[in-house]
Amino acid sequence: xPAPGELTFxxxxxAKKPPRHLADLTPQERREAVAEIGExxxxxxxxxxxxxxxxxxxPEEWTDIPAAARGRLAEELLPELMxxxxxxxxxxxxTRKTLWRLHDGTLVESVLMRYPDRVTMCVSSQxxxxxxxxxxxxxxxxxxRNLSTAEIVHQIVDxxxxxxxxxxxxxxxxxSNIVFMGMxxxxxxxxRVLGAxxxxxxxxxxxxxxxxxxxxxxxxGLVPAMHRFADEGLSCRLAVSLHAPDDELRNTLVPVNTRxxxxxxxxxxxxxxxxxxxxxxxxxxxxxxxxxxxxxxxxLGRLLKGRRAHVNLIPLNPTPxxxxxxxxxxxxxxxxxxxxxxxxxxxxxxxRGQEIDGACGQLAASQR
Ligand code: SAH
Numbered sequence: 001x002p003a004p005g006e007l008t009f010x011x012x013x014x015a016k017k018p019p020r021h022l023a024d025l026t027p028q029e030r031r032e033a034v035a036e037i038g039e040x041x042x043x044x045x046x047x048x049x050x051x052x053x054x055x056x057x058x059p060e061e062w063t064d065i066p067a068a069a070r071g072r073l074a075e076e077l078l079p080e081l082m083x084x085x086x087x088x089x090x091x092x093x094x095t096r097k098t099l100w101r102l103h104d105g106t107l108v109e110s111v112l113m114r115y116p117d118r119v120t121m122c123v124s125s126q127x128x129x130x131x132x133x134x135x136x137x138x139x140x141x142x143x144x145r146n147l148s149t150a151e152i153v154h155q156i157v158d159x160x161x162x163x164x165x166x167x168x169x170x171x172x173x174x175x176s177n178i179v180f181m182g183m184x185x186x187x188x189x190x191x192r193v194l195g196a197x198x199x200x201x202x203x204x205x206x207x208x209x210x211x212x213x214x215x216x217x218x219x220x221g222l223v224p225a226m227h228r229f230a231d232e233g234l235s236c237r238l239a240v241s242l243h244a245p246d247d248e249l250r251n252t253l254v255p256v257n258t259r260x261x262x263x264x265x266x267x268x269x270x271x272x273x274x275x276x277x278x279x280x281x282x283x284x285x286x287x288x289x290x291x292x293x294x295x296x297x298x299x300l301g302r303l304l305k306g307r308r309a310h311v312n313l314i315p316l317n318p319t320p321x322x323x324x325x326x327x328x329x330x331x332x333x334x335x336x337x338x339x340x341x342x343x344x345x346x347x348x349x350x351x352r353g354q355e356i357d358g359a360c361g362q363l364a365a366s367q368r
Pocket of ligand 1: 135
């Protein structure tokens with residue numbers, strides 16, 4: 001356990017940039033970087049094979065590289081980006097949250113969730129978040145900084161390694177799904193998140209070789225970035241955090257709605273669905289007496305009817321001091337029924353990780 005007080009450390013805003021790392025670079029850039037320090041370009045492939053293929057980021061493990069060269073290569077291309085402050089588990093160890101300290105002291109969290117048929121990792125794309133949604137713990141603290149591509153990727157590489165090595169209860173396993181639903185708004189850190197998606201999905205040894213279909217990017221609805229994302233031609237899933245079908249309420253729950261309305265956000269979502277061929281996931285946190293009325297369920301049903309959409313209802317996880325709480329079971333059931341009446345597919349999300357503050361919207365590392 002860390003010493004008391006350790007977790008309350010807040011990094012200064014605008015701290016210096018994270019060090020350059022192999023996972024920030026394309027394969028071509030890796031060859032150039034290796035050549036720049038006077039090493040043979042093929043070393044880039046060897047390093048990629050170690051990092052992405054074998055999940056071996058420590059120089060002692062690179063036995064096909066002369067010992068004399070390892071130190072320099074590690075320093076230039078695989079610097080230590082982050083360290084584990086602690087892991088906390090719950091749900092009979094099927095859920096594990098990791099608190100990371102980045103090179104400048106910034107804290108971020110990731111969560112690994114094990115299901116019978118898959119393992120999902122929820123990763124952070126920013127330290128903090130600038131979107132200011134009042135029901136979300138990360139939103140309360142404001143934006144600290146963007147994560148680099150490698151800082152995003154390393155959360156996953158380490159998660160994959162821990163799983164393979166049997167560090168997570170349930171035996172050795174492979175990571176199948178990644179959701180950008182940790183701290184931050186991924187589309188507000190567009191270039192670095194896209195870089196991370198490339199590293200995750202490029203076949204080994206250039207990347208981790210995870211299927212694009214297993215990756216979900218969740219957004220508050222930054223419309224221009226949603227269009228740009230559609231134009232990338234990926235088959236990742238897009239999740240849209242809607243939370244209200246009407247602008248009046250959504251303006252308060254998701255403040256960026258004053259910039260792009262429900263209508264504009266949904267239009268961009270349908271375009272993404274058309275281009276990618278994937279159903280868009282509509283996220284809706286059910287908040288008692290705020291957004292769970294029958295007429296709102298009906299309005300939502302009418303907006304989504306016949307579209308390539310799936311609604312994910314999330315019982316609100318109240319954040320500390322919140323005046324809001326989750327919907328009554330009967331209101332939740334009625335909400336589901338109203339959507340089904342319109343033929344809209346709907347599921348209620350399980351709330352893994354609640355008791356370790358690792359559930360949806362509870363990640364807020366720098367506050368604790
Ligand atoms: N910024 C992105 C991704 C981060 S949050 C986005 O907003 O989509 C992932 C999901 O958790 C979002 O749908 C978010 O609205 C939801 N969420 C945030 N706080 C929550 C809370 N307290 N209870 C339930 N869901 C919450």
